[in-house]
Amino acid sequence: MESRYNFRVVEKKWRQRWEESGAFLTTEDSEKEKFYCLVMFPYPSGNLHMGHVRNYAIGDVVARFYRMQGYNVLNPMGWDAFGLPAENAAIKNHIPPAEWTWANINKMREQMKAMGLSYDWSREVATCSPDYYRWTQWLFLRLYHHGLAYKKRQAVNWCPSCATVLADEQVVAGCCERCDSEVTKKDLEQWFFRITAYAERLLDDLEKLKGWPEKVKLMQENWIGRSRGVEVKFTAENGEEISVFTTRPDTIFGVSYIVLAPEHPLVEELIKGKAEAGRVREFAARVKKQSEIERTSAEGEKEGVFTGAFAANPLSGEQVPIWVANYVLLEYGTGAVMGVPAHDQRDLEFARKYHLAVKVVIQPLGDDLDPAAMKEAYAAPGVMVNSGVFNGLDSEVARLKISGCISEKGLGEEKINYRLRDWLISRQRYWGAPIPIIYCDRCGVVPVPEEDLPVLLPENVAFEPTGESPLLKAEEFLKTTCPRCGAPARRDTDTIDTFVCSSWYFLRYCSPGESGRSYDLNKARYWMPVDQYIGGVEHAILHLMYSRFITKVLYDQGLAPVDEPFTNLLTQGMVLKDGAKMSKSKGNVVSPEEIIDNYGADTARLFILFAAPPERDLEWSDEAVDGAYRFINRVWRLVYHLLPEIKGNQTQWEAGALGAAEKAVRRVIHRTIQRVGDDIKTRFNFNTAVSAIMELTNALYHYTEGTEQSSGHSGVLREGAAALITLLAPFTPHLAEELWEAAGGEGSVHDQRWPEVDEEALQEDEITIVVQINGKVRDHVRIPVELKGKEMEDAALARSRVKELIKGKEVARVISVPGKLVNLVVRQSSSKK
């Protein structure tokens, strides 16, 4: 063993050995309990960034830890390899997307390997490989055949820069999630997945996900957005029925107008022949042109026009004017709402602006609302007024009664609405899995038969900077024959949203080599669900909800062994530098390659795990990296100096015969074993786990330097060194492996069992407790551990310092907490005494 640690040599040596020995290859083993540890696979941009390093370092600690706990651990890695950057590179540099992507994959795989991650590389998958996307296409067909994939024409989100459509989830604040350009609307015929059919289950099953952060569940809950209410039919003067959705049927007598979305199909009927027709059409045209942002921004001015038509309130019979306004969305509910200005803030604002009636139908207790003076709508419960037979009722009661009354009389029905929309999965891009659909003039839409999959992406295509998908011009791809009638037909030129590719990869990892099926259900049954999933919060809605949806669909068809894919979820924070996310434009990027070159993978891993708990953002610090590096060298030196004591030494000791210093060290050793295990397993607090290991290192240093040798000395050192090395193994695997070998350990440190806590070693005879006077710490006292109540109190009162401080005072009360403290509550003694 060298006296100085040479990470370059050592890290390389062990990576080679692990690879040669297949140390991390995994197979199903019914004897062992499985643990599926998964980090979100990356898009192969070609370069690992610090966020990746953090993600994989965390995952690797978890995987290695559970392996040492005796679990059969699946820890795979792969590539979310379809996507726009490959196409952009093709346009810019004339490199085919496949070539570019595979080159990046090879580069990133090397970078990952340099981190010393314990992946089973034999299970690697890439979504752009035909062996994989064949099954993504198969998945599409499964949905298609079950009525869960359908095509429809509608105004969809269009990103002009990516020249493709986007799902609602991929539009962030009116901009493209990927490139930030402003999203516009385009009328197109597109493929959708009927995720709304699963809205209720996606919502209800959130409850099953005990191991998910509340925050993520809440985000999904809000996104799905369930609301219970009633659809009520108002009748227009021309006899047309207008359905409106409301969650507040109790306010129905307060309706003073009806509003339709400008795109509502009934608008044209209503304005036919009316003087207002021109103005309404003009208004509707203008609103449609508004971008998503203008239209939906909260501060946006509510605007509307009167249609000239009226409708009858189904309960009161009252005639109310029908308006068209920009704040009503066609896609939600029925695309029409009832306006109740007195009890809804938006309606009040609208009513004030256009001088519409305000009618109070719910009075707060002990107050009297004045409709003419109201500045804020009253949305809380109260007593019903101006509501016919419902007057005097509590509004909460009235809500149910009115709702019941409406459905009984056939005026409408109770309904649950979701904000979740169907998932638009068509993309007008080349670099994705082609949608396996054929259009035949005779047969119409024909799915590609499963045995004809994959529909291969043509490789001989030209990329031009027009933004148009090259598939549109790929004649040999386009032209095909109808599988049903054999007539000439053409293929769908769109590709499948890459989020579909990534919503089943965790199943593919269970049996990645399968060529005759998407995956082996028995193997999936063994491995699924993922026990620990780790990734960024940015996927809280998109990827995580899509994966849940796809898993449920497969489950319902008997194809997946579970209906929720991820048991536990850890969402890691970002890596920041100078308080901001690392980005090229800010020039605050720290390259993982450089850090690994200069300090080694173990240092990089240790720093990142130590600097902050995983859910929180992590501030990069060059100095702290030095600190991690120093610690690693400190451990090396410690073991180097202990080598003569520990190597080949088999001295045993009688526990009772140990000296006080030896007992103290053993206590630290076993407390550390306990703390590190707890921190990893129950709290993911790798930072405190590392700090505990640092304390152990310090304790061993102090023990070797400051103590005379006594009984059990070498044995205790050996125990301490072994614990230190094994506890470090998940964090700094190369260092641990080298030290393990140097210290004469058998086999690989990563095959060792996690050390057991010796409860006896934790026992203390004497402890220090705190003595408080009136809640302030005034003294400490050593007492036998088992002392309680009165005895503790006596020990405290026996202290001279305590005596001094309470002299002439009366002890009114004593609180003693065994093992912790004694608190004496004193006051000036009364003169009567």
Add this chain to the structure above:
RNA sequence: GCGGGAGUGGCGGAACUGGCAGACGCGCUGGAUUUAGGAUCCAGUGGGUUAACCGUAAGGGUUCAAAUCCCUUCUCCCGCACCA
């Protein structure tokens, strides 16, 4: 606006069920070693007139005891954004 999270030394962060605030690390100060620097080792390091006291965003409360529980306010971060 609604929903969620956070606020602790010079810095990153500890403090698990209310029980010694600041573990561990960085930085800093002093010392040892060294021709020197670096590296290493040891000691110290919340403020404070060095001892009372004050200190966990601010103010109030509950309690023998509050970073931790309750109320009010402020700041920052994240998500949703007219969802009827």
